[in-house]
Amino acid sequence: MTVDEMKEKKRQLGYSSEKLAELSGVPLGTVQKIFGGFTKAPRYKTLQSLEKVFAEAEQKEDLSTGAYVPGKQNVMMVHEPAAAYHTDGRKDQGGYTTKDYFALPEDARTELIDGVFYDMVSPSxxxxxxxxxxxxxxxxxxxxxxxxxxxxxxxxxxxxxxxxxxxxxxxxxxxxxxxxxxxxxxxxxxxxxxxxxxxxxxxxxxxxxxxxxxxxxxxxxxxxxxxxxxxxxxxxxxxxxxxxxxxxxxxxxxxxxxxxxxxxxxxxxxxxxxxxxx
Incomplete structure (x- = not known):
């Protein structure tokens, strides 16, 4: 995610610099300099910390809709009926295992990372x-x-x-x-x-x-x-x-x-x- 994309996501979410600093662990002054345009080349680890905040916010947004969002790579079938995927019931993201993975339909293209399902779109x-x-x-x-x-x-x-x-x-x-x-x-x-x-x-x-x-x-x-x-x-x-x-x-x-x-x-x-x- 680029800094410009983060700026837009920050605007959409209504996050203040203080909120971002609190959630990411990045010092407030650093956050203000990045989003104020004073820091042209932020450190990679700093960008990772900030991007994680926006990714988690996006994940919560998708979960709140109560439906699987096609093409979204951060949330996968959390709210689909258990019978459709032969899982043992609805689980929170982070609670899935390889048992759930192998129970998916053969045409389901997914990855499982630390108990979270990620959608995989067809490659170009x-x-x-x-x-x-x-x-x-x-x-x-x-x-x-x-x-x-x-x-x-x-x-x-x-x-x-x-x-x-x-x-x-x-x-x-x-x-x-x-x-x-x-x-x-x-x-x-x-x-x-x-x-x-x-x-x-x-x-x-x-x-x-x-x-x-x-x-x-x-x-x-x-x-x-x-x-x-x-x-x-x-x-x-x-x-x-x-x-x-x-x-x-x-x-x-x-x-x-x-x-x-x-x-x-x-x-x-x-x-x-x-x-x-x-």
Missing amino acids: VIHQLIAGQIFVQLNVFLRKKKASCVPCIAPVDVQLDCDDRTMVQPDVLVVCDREKIRKSGIFGAPDFVAEILSKATRRKDMVVKLAKYAQAGVREYWLIDPDKQNVLVYDLKNMEFPSIYGFDAKIPVTIFGGECKINMRDIQEYMENVCGLG
Whole structure:
């Protein structure tokens, strides 16, 4: 969420700077400087704290309507009848488990993160092309190296924390510990994850999943933005600030010591020349 978007949400909610400071834990002076336009480049952690406040407010708003809101990525089927989803009754968001996840209809596209269901809209053609081409390049590299690491592409269930409260479906992932690979999916944190951003998933991927992947032990996380044509690369193992690359770059994969490079220029040209997209 950009600062301008936060300003609009702040206006819609009628939140004062004092209220935002109280809810987010961000010092009042910092809040006033950000929304007054005096701070041009707020710290990432500060923006995360503020964005969390607006996300929670939006979630409460959706819950109060008493209905599932299609396309909303922060609230999923909380108020749907239990029989429709074969759950054991209405639960508050945060109370769902993998039992509820596996009881959903087969065509329901969702992720479960810390007991909260997140709606997943159908991916665009560009989204699928990028994910597919990244998978292909990773697969070629790993097979040439005869490495133990295995690349996968969505949809594949990843039981991230090895508990019953989280089940995600990363767009592209690499698992180097083959004991984590099971017939039903991946049990434990992948070593590498790439997510392709869209308007529907941007907040979840950039905030919720970033924190979750870091906590779970994912070593490297890529956020690929087709609209801005850039890639944010997080070295989560060493807690480094993200590196930013354009779609004209050959991006080194950190977990392989930079020996493997994803050629984004080739992917971009493929979309433009072969498919007329990009």
